[in-house]
Every structure is written in structure tokens, then in C-alpha cells.
Amino acid sequence: MNKFTCIIIFAYSLALGACTPNAAQPQQPAQDHTQHNQPATGGNETTNSSQVQAVWKFSKQSPQSNQKEEISIQIQDNTGKPIEKFEINHEKEMHMIVVSKDLSTFQHLHPENKGKGLFTVTTTFPTGGDYKLIADFIPSGGEPKTESQWITVSGQAPSPRPLQPETNLTKIVEGKEVTLSFDKLQSGQEATMTFSFRDAASKQPITNLQPYLGAIGHVVIISSDAEKYIHNHPLEENTTGPEAKFGTLFPNSGVYKIWGQFQQNGKVFIVPFVVEVP
Ligand SMILES: [Cu+2]
Structure with a gap:
């Protein structure tokens, strides 16, 4: 297997709570630095990554803690046409990271491709509060792409635990x-x-x-x-x-x-x- 390093960094300003789950808007990344030295292979559609959008949907208006919740992401271009083909990257077409706002909880999920650019995954949020969802994927022939969404989960929310840098690693x-x-x-x-x-x-x-x-x-x-x-x-x-x-x-x-x-x-x-x- 080839050596490769993949670093995807993105930064954008998204006001927390600005998106309610059912009114999720496509992300507008202010910066999207992508470094990836794995050549994109397979697929003959070329998609400019700036034209890729994700529309997030949740099974309920307000997801609840400690209940199974379905997360859907529609991947489409900026005209609303579904993007249908994706590279397999580390055995999966999409990786999704879910973290609580204080970063005390972490999940690494693999949404299933339902066809026509629609991915779904079911998960359980352990507590109420704000969570960030980050989807990581590569449209066929395109560049690695990261799309994210904040959501607020109903239910008891513990007080946030401030991150304490560790000196003993x-x-x-x-x-x-x-x-x-x-x-x-x-x-x-x-x-x-x-x-x-x-x-x-x-x-x-x-x-x-x-x-x-x-x-x-x-x-x-x-x-x-x-x-x-x-x-x-x-x-x-x-x-x-x-x-x-x-x-x-x-x-x-x-x-x-x-x-x-x-x-x-x-x-x-x-x-x-x-x-x-x-
Ligand atoms: Cu993964």
C-alpha cells in the first residue's frame, strides 16, 4: 500500500445554533485548505469541490438524547443535482465524526450510501446539548471534502467540561x-x-x-x-x-x-x- 498522508483542515464561521435541524443550510466554508497526496482514481465525473453542498436532515425536528436518531445527508452540486459517485477512502465512501461541543464525546460513524447522493446513519446522542457533525468524503474524480453541521439535542445537558491540556502524554x-x-x-x-x-x-x-x-x-x-x-x-x-x-x-x-x-x-x-x- 502506498504511503500517504491526508490532512484536511477547514475553518469557517458558523454561529452556533444558527441552524435548526430541519432548516439545515449548506455550509459556506470561509476557508477550505485541502492537502491530499493520494491520487483520485476511478470515476469519470469531475466535480469541483467548491460546487459540492451537503443538505442535512434529521428524523425529528429536535433530536433527543438517549434515543436512536437517523441523520441524513444529501450530497449535491450547487444546482441541487445529486452527486452520485464517491471514492472509497479507507474502506468507506463517507466517514462522519460526531462530537459534543465541549469535545467530551466522540463518535466515528460510517453513513450508508442509499443512492442518488443520499447517505444515512443512525446514532444515539448520549446527552442533550450542542453537537458538531462532520462528514468526510471524496466525490469521484474530485477533491476530499468536509461538510459540517451544528445541532442541538434535547435532553439533560451536563455542564460543559473545559478542555484541560495534558502535560503528561x-x-x-x-x-x-x-x-x-x-x-x-x-x-x-x-x-x-x-x-x-x-x-x-x-x-x-x-x-x-x-x-x-x-x-x-x-x-x-x-x-x-x-x-x-x-x-x-x-x-x-x-x-x-x-x-x-x-x-x-x-x-x-x-x-x-x-x-x-x-x-x-x-x-x-x-x-x-x-x-x-x-
Ligand atoms: Cu471512518
Whole structure:
């Protein structure tokens, strides 16, 4: 498999709560920086990514916490014509990240392509409050695209937990001691981000990580205000540990939450970190 790095960063201003679920408007990204060195293959339709729109719909006027809710996204061009063909990227046509506004909850979902550009997925929001939904996809022959939407979920909303940057980037997750390190941590500069794994009990390096969605791991990074989203794929996909390296770029200084997703013994585990980037 080819080495590749995929960094998608987007930033836009979207007033929180400006969109009610049923009146979801297509996003108007103020900036859309896309870096992707995986050549787009297959498909003969070319779609200029600035012409791609997403129309979000929810099964209820107001989604409720702790209930199954269906999320639909219609992908279309700026004339309303459905975009029907998508690249398979990491085994899926669409990846969707769902986070609460304080970034305390994280879901990585894979909406199903129902045809004619309509994707749907069912999920449960654990609490009431504001959530951000981010859909990641590649129209056939086009560029990687990110579309997002804020929604307000009804139900009891815990008070937001402020993000606390961690200075000790080692933690134990499901019996694994995971350490995150950077060759440099500086906004605006490309950096290599390394996750290292060892068994928490024996301290032996872990060398039997398994591919998850076709790669050693997946990393999503979101800024503390949930406005910037970065999705990183590994620099070297075929390793099995004890290290997984990713290229990344933090666009601005500030606090970011990082979720690494990896797999061992058939089980996917998530390792979250909060870092302050100078
Ligand atoms: Cu995914």
C-alpha cells in the first residue's frame, strides 16, 4: 500500500445554533485548505469541490438524547443535482465524526450510501446539548471534502467540561500504555505525531496492532472551539506497532483534542489526548 498522508483542515464561521435541524443550510466554508497526496482514481465525473453542498436532515425536528436518531445527508452540486459517485477512502465512501461541543464525546460513524447522493446513519446522542457533525468524503474524480453541521439535542445537558491540556502524554487505555509525542509542536508547521504502545502490565512493546479501516490507525484532531478539523492517516500504514506515526499540521496556536483509533485482537480502542499548541 502506498504511503500517504491526508490532512484536511477547514475553518469557517458558523454561529452556533444558527441552524435548526430541519432548516439545515449548506455550509459556506470561509476557508477550505485541502492537502491530499493520494491520487483520485476511478470515476469519470469531475466535480469541483467548491460546487459540492451537503443538505442535512434529521428524523425529528429536535433530536433527543438517549434515543436512536437517523441523520441524513444529501450530497449535491450547487444546482441541487445529486452527486452520485464517491471514492472509497479507507474502506468507506463517507466517514462522519460526531462530537459534543465541549469535545467530551466522540463518535466515528460510517453513513450508508442509499443512492442518488443520499447517505444515512443512525446514532444515539448520549446527552442533550450542542453537537458538531462532520462528514468526510471524496466525490469521484474530485477533491476530499468536509461538510459540517451544528445541532442541538434535547435532553439533560451536563455542564460543559473545559478542555484541560495534558502535560503528561502517557495514559493507559484498555491495558495498553499509550504515549503521544511530537517531533515539534508548533502551529503552522508540519510535524510528525507518534503514538507508542506497550503492554501496561508487562511494559513489553505491543507489536500486534491490526489494521483498522485499512491502516494502522486513524487520528482526528479538533480545535477547542470545534471549528478546525484535521483528519490524519498514518505515514506508514502497514506497521503493527509498537509505533504509529502520522503527519499533521495544527493551523493555529491553541488547545486541540486528539483522538487516535487503533485495533488489537479484533477490538477497536480510542485514545484521546488534549494538547496546547504554541
Ligand atoms: Cu471512518
